[in-house]
Amino acid sequence: MKRLVLATTLCLGIGHAAAADLHAHHHAPAPDNRAVLKLTPDERAMLLEEMHLFLAGVGKITGALARSDMATVAATARPLGPQMAQTMPASLRAKLPMEFRQIAGPLHADFGQIALDAETMKDVSHTLTQVSTMLQKCSSCHAAFQIRVVDTAEQH
Numbered sequence: 391m392k393r394l395v396l397a398t399t400l401c402l403g404i405g406h407a408a409a410a411d412l413h414a415h416h417h418a419p420a421p422d423n424r425a426v427l428k429l430t431p432d433e434r435a436m437l438l439e440e441m442h443l444f445l446a447g448v449g450k451i452t453g454a455l456a457r458s459d460m461a462t463v464a465a466t467a468r469p470l471g472p473q474m475a476q477t478m479p480a481s482l483r484a485k486l487p488m489e490f491r492q493i494a495g496p497l498h499a500d501f502g503q504i505a506l507d508a509e510t511m512k513d514v515s516h517t518l519t520q521v522s523t524m525l526q527k528c529s530s531c532h533a534a535f536q537i538r539v540v541d542t543a544e545q546h
Contacts, residue, residue, distance in 0.1 A: 424536040425487065433482050434537050440478070444470060444528070447501070451521060455514050463508040463517060471502030493531045500524045 429437065447470045454462035475498040483491070504520050507513070 422536060424534055425489070426538045427486065427490065427535055428538050428540045429482070429485065430542060431539050433485070434539050436478070436482060437537065440474070443474075444497070444501075448521060448525065451504070451517075455517055455521075458514055460508040460512045460514070460517070464505040467501045467505040467508065470498065471505060472498050474498055474501075490531065490535055493527050493534075497524060497527050500527070 427437075447466050450466045451463050454460070454466065475495065486494070500520065500523070504517060504524075507520065508517055511517075
């Protein structure tokens with residue numbers, strides 16, 4: 391019984407020391423130095439909806455790739471392609487910096503190319519590589535930009 395108590399005490403002591411060590415290495419978050427996109431609540435909602443559609447599409451595409459269902463890959467990717475970019479109002483597009491547009495524009499083209507390649511090449515590995523490259527663009531954009539909601543008077 392003494393050994394059980396000793397072992398339990400020892401484990402709890404080690405666990406407590408490990409937890410304390412983890413907390414000692416925890417740092418305050420770094421300041422957010424990403425470029426600010428100043429958008430109205432409606433513009434923010436529109437941009438977030440597009441990102442949500444991208445994310446849902448990637449989820450559906452990866453599920454279809456797991457089943458080698460290239461028809462679903464193409465059908466999912468096509469509406470997220472270049473024609474989707476045309477639905478963004480010119481007023482919102484004009485607010486977005488060139489660096490943002492240089493990522494977002496090709497992202498739409500990537501979805502279009504994924505649809506085309508899925509139909510013609512039917513190569514799961516090729517499409518997974520395309521999706522990986524596309525997700526790296528998403529990650530770089532999120533690392534570079536943040537959205538700040540402002541009212542119309544603050545924008546000028």
